[in-house]
Amino acid sequence: MSLVLLLVAGGAQAFALDDWSSVEAEARGQTVYFDAWGGDPDVNAYLDWVAEAMAARHGVDVVHVKLADTAEAVSRVLAEKAAGNTDDGAIDLIWLNGENFAAMKKNGLLYGPFAQRLPHYALTDPADHPAVREDFTLPTEGYESPWGKAQLTFYHDSARVASPPRSIPALLDWARAHPGRFTYPLPPDFLGSSFLKQALLALVDDRTPLYHPVAEADFDAVTAPLWDYLDRLHPYLWRRGRTFPASDATLRRLMGDGELSLAFTFTPSAPAVAVAAHRLPPTTRSYVLDGGTLGNVHFVAIPFNAAHKAGALVLANFLLSPQAQARKQSLDGWGDATVLAMEALSPDQRAALADDADNPARLPAGALSRTLAEPHPSWTPRLEAAWQARYGAR
Template sequence: MLNPCRFSLIAPLLALALPAVAAPDPGNWQDVLAEAEGQTVFWNAWGGDSRTNRYIDWVAEQMQAQHDVAVEHVKLDDTSSAVSRVLAEKQAGNDDEGSIDLIWINGENFAAMRDNDLLFGPFAESLPNFALTNAAENPEVVTDFTLPTEGFESPWGKAQITFYYDAAQVETPPQDMQALLDWARANPGQFSYPKIPDFTGSTFLKQALIELTDQDEALYQPVEESDFEEVTAPLWAYLDALHPHLWRSGRTFPDSGPNLRTLMSDGELSLAFSFYPTDAAVAVREYELPESVRSYVLDGGTLGNVHFVAIPYNSPHKAGAIVLANFLMSPEAQAQKQSLAMWGDRSVLDIEQLDTKDQALFEQGDRHPSELPADALSNTLPEPHPSWMTALQDAWLERYGVN
C-alpha cells in the first residue's frame, strides 16, 4: 500500500512525467482492444443529416457486436459546440473525466483544438487500418486544410463540392462562378448557399474566392500573412452582384447543406450543391428529389477535403475511441459508408491497394443516373489554410449578417 501522504506529494510529479494517465497505446493493439471492452464511447458528431445518423447507428451496432464497445451518438448542430465544451472543461480543470470521447472534425475546429492542446495523440498513424489509406500516395489523409494532422486525427471520409440540378428544368447548368452569376440573373431566386457559418456555405465562399482571386498562393498560408481586404475584394464584389438574384433575394439563406436539398425537393431551387458527390442520387432513392436530377463538378474543379475523427485529451474512454477510429477505417465500414443505401460518402482507403476480397466490398453495380460520373472527381481543389475559413466567416457576417 502506498502511504497516502507521500502519494499526494508524488502525484503531481507523476502527472508531469506521464501527461496522459494510463493513456492507451495503439501500438499495443491487443491491450487497447482489451481495455476498450465494455466501454461506452460518446461520439459527438454533427447530426443534421439523417444519412450520417443512419450510418453512425450502423457503426454503433457493429462496434457492440464486434468489440463490445457501446457507441452513443451525441448529435451536434455545430461541431464548434463540442470544441467549446472541451475547452470549457479544460478551463474548469476537468482533465480526465471529459464528456466527449470522439469528435467528428476537420478544418478550423481541428486547428482550434490543436492550438489549445485539446487533443489526445498522436494515435492515428499507429492504427492497424491506417496503412490501408496509403498515406504516402494520398497526402490528403494526413493533411487537414493545409495543416499536417500529425496523428492527432484519423481520416474516415472524403467530401467534394458537387453541384446538382433538375435536368427537366435546367438545360445547361453554369460551369464556373461567372457563369453562375449569369445563370442566377437569368433565373432569379433559384439558387442559394447555406448561411454562414455553416460549413457547406463557408466552403462555397472559399470555392468562389479561389476562382475569383488571382492570389491563390496566399490562401494556403495563414490569413495574417496577406492583405485580406485585397485578396478578398473580388469575392465581395461578386457576392454583392450575386445576392440580389439569389433565393429570397439573399435576404435570408438556407440553414445548411441538407436544407438546400429540401428546397430543391420543394421546387424552390433549381440548382444546388452538396459536399457529398452522391447526395443527389441518395435523395432520389429516398423520394426527396425527382429522377431528372443530375450531378456535376465545375470545370475548374471544386474544393474537396477529408474529414476526420479526433479524441479529446480528457476523454475517459480513449481505448474505446481508438478502436472506433480504427473500425471507421476498416474496408467493411468504409464500403458501407460509400453505399448509396447508407450514406454515399467516399472512402479514404486506397481501394486499388486492397486485396481483391476487400475491393469487392466497394462494388456497387451500376452507377445511379443522378450520381456524379466516376471520372469527374479527379478535379479536386485543396482546402485553404483554416484561418481563411474563420476570417471569411467573420467578414461575411460583418457584411451580410444584417440585411
C-alpha cells in the same frame, strides 16, 4: 513499449498502444461519446448502424452526441482543460476538420499521435496519398484519423436545366437568367462557408495568399472580388438573398420541393442517395465545375482528456474498416466517399466499394480528380465574420 494510462471508476488501468489486443480488451464495456454533426438523417442513420456493430463486435457502446456546430465540442474541451479536467472529459471522439482541428491542435486539446497505430490506417496508403495526412494545409501528425472524402459537387434537375453553369462567373449569369432558382446556406454553416471559399478561389488573380495564414495577407484587398460578386449575385438568389437556408439538408429539400433548380453539396454521392430514396427527382444530375471544386478529407480525433480512450481508438479503427467504409459509401446509406486506397484492398473489398453505375445522379467517372485544395484554416472564420458584417444584418 509506450503505455497510455486511463483513469476509470475501478482505479488506474493501462493499455499498450503498440499492443492492439490490449486496446480492445480495455475498450470492452466502455461507453464512447462520439460528438458528431447531427444535421443529416443519412449520417445519423449510418452512425446508428456503427453503434450496433460496435456493440456486437467489440462490446463498446457508442453514443452519438449530435452537434449543430463542431465548435461546440471544441469549446467544451477547452473549458474542461481550463477547469483542470485532464482525464475525465465528456467527449471521447470528435468528427472534425479544418479550423476546428487547427484550434484544438493550437490549444493542446488532442490525444496522440495515434492514427498510425490503428490497424486499418495502413489501408489508406498514407505514403502515396498525402491527403489523409493533411487537414486544410496543416499536417495532422497522427492526431486525427481519416474518415471520409468530400468535394463540392453541384447538381441540377435536368428536366428544368439543360445546360447548368460550369464556373463561378457563369453561375452569376445563370442566376440572372433564372432568378430565385439558386441559393447557398447561411454562413457559418459548413457548406455556406465552403461556397464563399469556392467563389474566392475562382475570382482572385493570385491564390497564393489563401494558402498561408490570413494575418499575413491584406484581407480587404484579397476578398474584394468576392464581395463585389456576392453584391451582384444576391438579388437573384432564392428569396432575393434576404433569407438563406440553414444547411445542406435544407438545400436538398428545397431541390426536392422544386423551389430550386440548381444546388450543391459537399458529399458527392448525396444527390444519388436522395434519388435512390425518392427525395430528389430521377432527372437529377451531378457535376463538378470545369476549373475544379474544393475537396478535403474529414477526420476523427480524440480529446486529450477523453475518459474512454481505448473505446475511442477501437471506434476510430472500426470506422476505417473496409466493411464500415463500404457501408458509409453505399447509396443505401450515407454516400460518403471512402478514404481507403483501392490498391491496398482485396478484390472482394474493392468490389464492395464499387460505384453504382446505374444511378444517373452519380458524378461521372473522373470528376472528383478536379480538386482544389482548401485554404489555410485561418481564412474560414475571417470570411464568415466579414460575411456576417456585410450581409447578416439585412
